[in-house]
Amino acid sequence: xxxxxxxxxxxxxxxxxxxxxxxxxxxxxxxxxxxxxxxxxxxxxxxxxxxxxxxxxxxxxxxxxxxxxxxxxxxxxxxxxxxxxxxxxxxxxxxxxxxxxxxxxxxxxxxxxxxxxxxxxxxxxxxxxxxxxxxxxxxxxxxxxxxxxxxxxxxxxxxxxxxxxxxxxxxxxxxxxxxxxxxxxxxxxxxxxxxxxxxxxxxxxxxxxxxxxxxxxxxxxxxxxxxxxxxxxxxxxxxxxxxxxxxxxxxxxxxxxxxxxxxxxxxxxxxxxxxxxxxxxxxxxxxxxxxxxxxxxxxxxxxxxxxxxxxxxxxxxxxxxxxxxxxxxxxxxxxxxxxxxxxxxxxxxxxxxxxxxxxxxxxxxxxxxxxxxxxxxxxxxxxxxxxxxxxxxxxxxxxxxxxxxxxxxxxxxxxxxxxxxxxxxxxxxxxxxxxxxxxxxxxxxxxxxxxxxxxxxxxxxxxxxxxxxxxxxxxxxxxxxxxxxxxxxxxxxxxxxxxxxxxxxxxxxxxxxxxxxxxxxxxxxxxxxxxxxxxxxxxxxxxxxxxxxxxxxxxxxxxxxxxxxxxxxxxxxxxxxxxxxxxxxxxxxxxxxxxxxxxxxxxxxxxxxxxxxxxxxxxxxxxxxxxxxxxxxxxxxxxxxxxxxxxxxxxxxxxxxxxxxxxxxxxxxxxxxxxxxxxxxxxxxxxxxxxxxxxxxxxxxxxxxxxxxxxxxxxxxxxxxxxxxxxxxxxxxxxxxxxxxxxxx
Amino acid sequence: xxxxxxxxxxxxxxxxxxxxxxxxxxxxxxxxxxxxxxxxxxxxxxxxxxxxxxxxxxxxxxxxxxxxxxxxxxxxxxxxxxxxxxxxxxxxxxxxxxxxxxxxxxxxxxxxxxxxxxxxxxxxxxxxxxxxxxxxxxxxxxxxxxxxxxxxxxxxxxxxxxxxxxxxxxxxxxxxxxxxxxxxxxxxxxxxxxxxxxxxxxxxxxxxxxxxxxxxxxxxxxxxxxxxxxxxxxxx
Numbered sequence: 001x002x003x004x005x006x007x008x009x010x011x012x013x014x015x016x017x018x019x020x021x022x023x024x025x026x027x028x029x030x031x032x033x034x035x036x037x038x039x040x041x042x043x044x045x046x047x048x049x050x051x052x053x054x055x056x057x058x059x060x061x062x063x064x065x066x067x068x069x070x071x072x073x074x075x076x077x078x079x080x081x082x083x084x085x086x087x088x089x090x091x092x093x094x095x096x097x098x099x100x101x102x103x104x105x106x107x108x109x110x111x112x113x114x115x116x117x118x119x120x121x122x123x124x125x126x127x128x129x130x131x132x133x134x135x136x137x138x139x140x141x142x143x144x145x146x147x148x149x150x151x152x153x154x155x156x157x158x159x160x161x162x163x164x165x166x167x168x169x170x171x172x173x174x175x176x177x178x179x180x181x182x183x184x185x186x187x188x189x190x191x192x193x194x195x196x197x198x199x200x201x202x203x204x205x206x207x208x209x210x211x212x213x214x215x216x217x218x219x220x221x222x223x224x225x226x227x228x229x230x231x232x233x234x235x236x237x238x239x240x241x242x243x244x245x246x247x248x249x250x251x252x253x254x255x256x257x258x259x260x261x262x263x264x265x266x267x268x269x270x271x272x273x274x275x276x277x278x279x280x281x282x283x284x285x286x287x288x289x290x291x292x293x294x295x296x297x298x299x300x301x302x303x304x305x306x307x308x309x310x311x312x313x314x315x316x317x318x319x320x321x322x323x324x325x326x327x328x329x330x331x332x333x334x335x336x337x338x339x340x341x342x343x344x345x346x347x348x349x350x351x352x353x354x355x356x357x358x359x360x361x362x363x364x365x366x367x368x369x370x371x372x373x374x375x376x377x378x379x380x381x382x383x384x385x386x387x388x389x390x391x392x393x394x395x396x397x398x399x400x401x402x403x404x405x406x407x408x409x410x411x412x413x414x415x416x417x418x419x420x421x422x423x424x425x426x427x428x429x430x431x432x433x434x435x436x437x438x439x440x441x442x443x444x445x446x447x448x449x450x451x452x453x454x455x456x457x458x459x460x461x462x463x464x465x466x467x468x469x470x471x472x473x474x475x476x477x478x479x480x481x482x483x484x485x486x487x488x489x490x491x492x493x494x495x496x497x498x499x500x501x502x503x504x505x506x507x508x509x510x511x512x513x514x515x516x517x518x519x520x521x522x523x524x525x526x527x528x529x530x531x532x533x534x535x536x537x538x539x540x541x542x543x544x545x546x547x548x549x550x551x552x553x554x555x556x557x558x559x560x561x562x563x564x565x566x567x568x569x570x571x572x573x574x575x576x577x578x579x580x581x582x583x584x585x586x587x588x589x590x591x592x593x594x595x596x597x598x599x600x601x602x603x604x605x606x607x608x609x610x611x612x613x614x615x616x617x618x619x620x621x622x623x624x625x626x627x628x629x630x631x632x633x634x635x636x637x638x639x640x641x642x643x644x645x646x647x648x649x650x651x652x653x654x655x656x657x658x659x660x661x662x663x664x665x666x667x668x669x670x671x672x673x674x675x676x677x678x679x680x681x682x683x684x685x686x687x688x689x690x691x692x693x694x695x696x697x698x699x700x701x702x703x704x705x706x707x708x709x710x711x712x713x714x715x716x717x718x719x720x721x722x723x724x725x726x727x728x729x730x731x732x733x734x735x736x737x738x739x740x741x742x743x744x745x
Numbered sequence: 746x747x748x749x750x751x752x753x754x755x756x757x758x759x760x761x762x763x764x765x766x767x768x769x770x771x772x773x774x775x776x777x778x779x780x781x782x783x784x785x786x787x788x789x790x791x792x793x794x795x796x797x798x799x800x801x802x803x804x805x806x807x808x809x810x811x812x813x814x815x816x817x818x819x820x821x822x823x824x825x826x827x828x829x830x831x832x833x834x835x836x837x838x839x840x841x842x843x844x845x846x847x848x849x850x851x852x853x854x855x856x857x858x859x860x861x862x863x864x865x866x867x868x869x870x871x872x873x874x875x876x877x878x879x880x881x882x883x884x885x886x887x888x889x890x891x892x893x894x895x896x897x898x899x900x901x902x903x904x905x906x907x908x909x910x911x912x913x914x915x916x917x918x919x920x921x922x923x924x925x926x927x928x929x930x931x932x933x934x935x936x937x938x939x940x941x942x943x944x945x946x947x948x949x950x951x952x953x954x955x956x957x958x959x960x961x962x963x964x965x966x967x968x969x970x971x972x973x974x975x976x977x978x979x980x981x
Contacts, residue, residue, distance in 0.1 A: 285920030399921045405912050444910055464889040464899050471898055471905025474891065478882025485881045494885030688914070 046137065051075040057137050058109055062101035065134040076139055076166070076173050076189070085167040092165060095123030097269045101131055104267055108135065112237055113245045113261045117254045118269040124248055125149075125217050126162050129190055132213050132246070133166075138189035139173075143212035148195040150223045152178040159183070159192040166190075179507055180605050195225035200507065202229075203457045208236060213244040219257060220249040222441035222469075224451060231468045232458065234261065260469050288398035293321055295396050296376055297328050301338050306393025307362055308376040313402050318345045318378045319545060325376060339363075339371035346379035351542065352598060358389060405445040406476070441470050448472060448480035449510050453489060456496045457504040463494075486645060486712050487514045506613055508532065515642025516610065520620040522638035524631075527569060527623060529614065531639070533607035534568045535684060535696070540603065541571070541671075542594045551594040559673035563698025565639060565684070566632055567673045575600050636682075637704055643682050644709035648694055649702075649723055650679045657681065657694065660723060669695040679726065680705070702730035871896060 046052035051071035055064050068075050069089060092098065097118060107114055108131075118124035129147045138145055149155040159176035168174055175184035177193040184191055195216070202208055214233060219226055233245050247257050247264075258266050285291035289312065296308055312318050322343045329341035340363045346355060363373035377389065381401040443451070452463065460466055463477060484490040487510050489500030496504075503513035512532050519528035534540060543551040558574060560566035575595060579586040590597035614621065624631045640647075648657035648666055657666050668674060669687065678699030687693045705713045706727060715731070718724045840849040843857060846866040850857045857863055874893040876883055883893060891899065898905030939947070 281920075284924075287918045288920035289918050291920060400915070405910060407909055407912055440910055444906065462889050464886055464891040465901050466899075467901040468899075468905070471900030473906050473909040474886060474893070474899055476909050477899060478876075478880060478886060481882035481885045482880065490885075492881055492884075493888065494881075690916075 046075075046140065052134075052137060055134075055137065057140065058135060060105065060135045060137075062105055065101070065105075065131070068134060074167050076133075077168055079167075081167050084164070088165050092123070092127065095127060096121075097123045097127045100267070100269055104128070104131060105135060107265055107267050108132070108244065108246070111265050112241065112243070113233075113247070113264040115254050115257045115261065115264050115266045116246055116248045116269070117250070117266065118248065119250055122269045124269065125154075125158055126165060128246065128248065129192075129215055130162065130166065132215065132244075133190050136212055136244075138212065141212065144188065144210050145190050145213045145215070146198055146211050147190070147192050147215040147217055148198050148226065148229065149192060150195055150218050150221050150226065152194055154218075155192045155194050156181075162190065162192070180602070180609055195223055195229055196507075199225045199229060199232075199454060199458075202232060203454065203504065206236075206459050207240060208233075208243070209240075212242065213246070215246040215248060217248045218250065219247045220251045220253065222443070224442040224446055227441060227443045227469055228451065228455070228458075230260070231466060232460075234467060256469070285398075288400065289317060289321060292396050292398050293324050293328070296325055297332060299394050299396075300329060300341050300374065300376070301332055301336055303394065305372050305374065307374050307389075307391040308394045308396065309389065309392045310376060310378045310396045311381060311398065311401070312378060313400050314380065315345075315347050315349060318347055318380065321378050325378070333366070337371060339365055340373035342373065342375040344375060344377050346377055348380065349538070351544075351596070362391060403445065405440075406447045443468065443472055444470055444476075447483075448476055449483045452477070452480040452484060453496075453500060453504045453510050456490070456500065483645065484510055486709075487511065487642070489514065502617060505617060506610065508536065508610075511642040511645070512536070513642070515639055516614070517619060518641040519638045520622055522634045522641070523622055523624045524634045524638050525614070525619065525621050525623075527635050528638050529607060529610060529621070530572050530603075531565050531569055531635070533603045533610060534572055535565075536606050537599045537603045538596070540568065540596050540599045542596050543671075544594075547594075554592075554594040555673070557593070559675075560632070561673070561675045562632060562636065563674050563681070564672055564696045565698045566635065568696075569635070571595060572600065572603065576604075636698055636700055637708065639682060639698065640700060640704055640708045643684070644705060644712055646684070646686075647680060647682050647700065647705065649726060650681075652722065658722075659683075659686070659694070664692055666692045666694045668697050669693040671695065672697055674699060702727050703734045706731055 046055055051068040051073060052075045055068070072081060073079065074081055074085075097104075104116075116124060116128065125147070129145060132145050136143075136145060147158075149158065155176045155178050159174055160170050163170040163172075163174040166174055170176075171183040172185055172187045174190045175188040175192070177184055177191060177197050179194065179197060198208075198214070201210075208214065214229075216226055216229060216233075219230070230247070233243075237243060237245060245261075247261065249257060254266055254268070258264055281291070292310055292312065296310055299308055310321070312321055322345050325341070326343050329338070329343070332338040333340060342360070342363050344354075344358045344360070346358050358375075358377050358379075360375065362375040365372050375391070377392070455463060455466065463481075481490060481494055484500065485492065485494075487499075487503075488497055489503050489510055491497050499514065499517065500510075502517055503510055506513040506516065508516070512535065516525070516528055516532050519525040522528075541551070541555050543555075555567070555571075558567050558571040560570055571593075574593075575586070575590065578589045582589075587597045590600060611621070624634050645661050646659075648659045650657050651665070655667060657668065658664065659666055664686070666686065668681065668683075672695075674681070674697055676699055680700050680702050681694070681697040682700050683694035684696035685694070687695050706715075713727060715724065715727065718727070840851050842848065843850050843863060846863045848862055852860075871894070874896075876893050878893075886899075887893070891897075891903075895903070896907065897903030898907045
């Protein structure tokens with residue numbers, strides 16, 4: 001596919017020489033196969049028989065496009081349109097955005113960069129890219145149209161929907177590309193993709209020359225990748241006047257985008273096909289959870305038919321609220337003859353089959369003629385934009401959500417923040433008129449090590465004056481540079497090293513990438529590859545609230561006394577063993593052992609992809625024989641090569657550990673299997689809940705630190721203290737041991 | 746005339762050495778003040794009073810209020826004396842305004858410059874950034890043109906935020922806009938429990954405790970005397 005892309009790029013690299021090349025190419029019978037597409041179409045114009053006849057690229061009108069859409073045969077595949085196509089076409093034309101198709105095209109023709117504002121429900125994500133397809137006629141010049149999405153799920157599901165709307169097979173004319181899956185073919189002309197994916201493509205194609213139009217959807221979410229893409233596209237737009245860019249946003253702070261893109265024109269489309277009423281509580285509420293529960297019950301008792309969506313912040317809060325609502329609703333049914341109320345929780349860590357239940361129909365009335373039943377979904381903000389649940393009429397929103405915020409002084413932490421006003425799908429009962437926009441763009445609340453590495457690879461030399469919409473704080477940037485410097489991905493002058501270049505090829509955090517790249521030196525690259533994959537997916541151990549004890553017993557089966565990483569590896573090996581011996585029962589086996597089949601199989605596909613990258617770059621895949629007593633030791637040492645900055649030392653007082661990087665007092669997370677008393681541990685993440693925890697820990701020896709990361713643990717520059725003393729002791733012990741060895745020889 | 750004076754300054758070594766404001770810094774300051782119109786009348790006023798004796802003028806240069814005098818020279822030429830007298834008479838009711846703090850200068854320039862209002866409106870020179878200059882990250886950013894002392898962030902025009910986001914954890918379930926009421930009540934109750942008498946007793950106890958501690962720590966007589974003396978004054 002890449003091959004084909006390159007061919008296209010070379011054939012179309014220059015607009016003016018394009019025709020000439022084509023003519024030459026066609027004259028040459030040996031190159032005829034390269035021009036299959038064009039051969040039917042003459043010189044870049046639709047053939048007279050095509051429904052697109054007479055349409056000129058970037059000069060079309062809405063009327064022409066509608067006519068082409070109405071024709072019997074599909075202009076892009078040549079096949080007859082199906083019955084279903086015309087049904088969908090009808091509903092498409094009812095969307096708010098359709099009324100402004102001509103206006104959109106006029107604006108699109110007049111400018112290089114367009115800011116498009118449409119609320120949720122306006123149909124912008126599905127329709128605008130199609131409008132662009134009918135205007136760009138991408139099958140004629142071989143350039144693609146890209147539409148980015150912040151979420152993988154959205155990219156996949158929207159691509160499917162648009163393929164249906166255009167009456168084509170998903171993966172052919174309309175495809176998608178996400179981190180571990182590329183569903184496109186050389187035929188693809190409209191590509192939905194995650195913003196991160198487009199960024200990765202840009203690393204190897206700084207001009208984004210495969211695309212004639214790039215649409216950044218959901219730009220208001222301000223994901224890290226979208227922010228960087230905006231800055232890049234702003235630069236590229238100056239070099240490539242033929243490239244069109246559309247920034248799509250759902251909120252009305254579009255002026256900020258306009259201003260950023262040098263006063264680009266704006267087109268706004270009203271959203272919501274249904275009117276929305278918003279209510280606030282007149283007074284602040286003392287307890288938002290309790291108030292939310294009361295509101296749900298009030299709606300249930302006294303409002304007309306319609307389902308309820310309640311936003312809360314986290315798993316515990318949601319489960320607790322579900323229980324309370326359930327109890328109260330029963331009483332309402334008994335005492336006030338209210339209808340039955342079905343309650344479903346929804347949060348990220350919920351198993352998928354339980355997540356699916358939110359789409360169940362609301363229960364019917366208890367008896368004939370009784371009050372109709374309804375369902376109530378209690379969800380974190382994952383239901384905010386990425387899901388459409390039919391039947392929701394009431395939304396209750398206390399205005400809080402959890403956010404992950406990186407603080408360069410004390411690592412990352414979970415935190416609570418006031419969210420922006422949510423794109424509201426239906427009528428709302430929110431609590432106070434004080435909902436202030438207080439979410440920060442991701443770039444201001446993330447560790448930027450990965451981003452800096454990406455930027456370097458993208459050819460951005462000047463990090464200081466890189467024109468981001470919200471440049472990060474200098475301290476955050478400095479931390480990222482230093483982290484990469486310690487990992488030897490950047491040299492002392494901040495230039496990309498060979499290792500850094502290699503690390504950026506992996507879609508991983510730099511520490512994980514460096515760990516993976518250096519693992520062959522420790523004779524365990526196979527195992528480190530597995531661990532890396534397992535750390536890249538959500539937690540594979542399932543621990544449902546109803547059967548915690550049983551789940552812990554099952555986890556203990558895989559436990560390795562030296563740490564959680566090794567336990568993950570054991571579980572993965574056991575799963576692979578089961579899968580190869582009896583693939584049909586793997587799912588059942590996972591269920592019995594409280595392992596997530598979904599996450600294990602996605603870890604498997606992550607592993608396959610990482611393995612391909614390793615092979616392309618000539619990294620050996622080797623293992624220490626399992627019988628060797630150094631099997632696990634090698635793995636633990638190899639992990640240090642990437643994670644030497646994430647280690648903690650036990651305080652002399654006992655349970656408490658102190659991290660080396662930031663000197664935070666931490667506890668080992670209760671989920672650990674670490675049994676041996678280690679003075680030093682390596683950890684995967686730092687979590688802040690009610691206490692400060694380090695999660696996924698493995699025991700290490702201090703002398704390894706001096707061996708593997710001598711620059712970071714430099715005895716000459718380390719500050720005096722417990723850490724230095726412990727390391728000095730370890731070094732001394734080692735020296736003596738070696739001396740004795742020598743003496744005995 | 747000014748030139749003559751300067752030359753004589755340079756040549757007349759003993760006198761020159763006696764000048765209390767001989768430092769280069771102070772001399773520069775004088776010139777700066779002179780460049781503005783504001784102090785013209787001020788100096789003229791002085792000159793008007795002092796014309797009686799050239800000796801007085803000379804003495805004033807030697808003895809102190811120096812800065813203005815040397816600056817006054819170019820305007821205060823003897824040819825214009827009469828005009829200036831008139832000018833001074835006109836300007837006296839309306840004192841000149843200071844270009845820095847835009848307040849009228851009613852006192853002498855030195856006093857004015859020392860006044861709080863003037864000091865506050867002086868352009869503030871910020872202390873250098875506290876960042877560790879040896880950090881690799883800082884060096885990399887500096888090499889790309891970021892100045893840690895510029896008080897600017899990153900970005901095309903340095904518009905980025907200068908500090909990372911401050912994180913505030915929410916550990917209660919108070920709704921938006923709600924404030925906790927219970928702790929307030931607790932705070933109110935406590936002061937009620939103490940009567941004036943108790944307060945005094947408490948303060949007395951604290952004081953005695955402090956004295957005892959001091960006596961223990963600073964056993965030396967002279968120190969104790971010194972400390973108690975201070976304390977007595979404070980008390981009064």
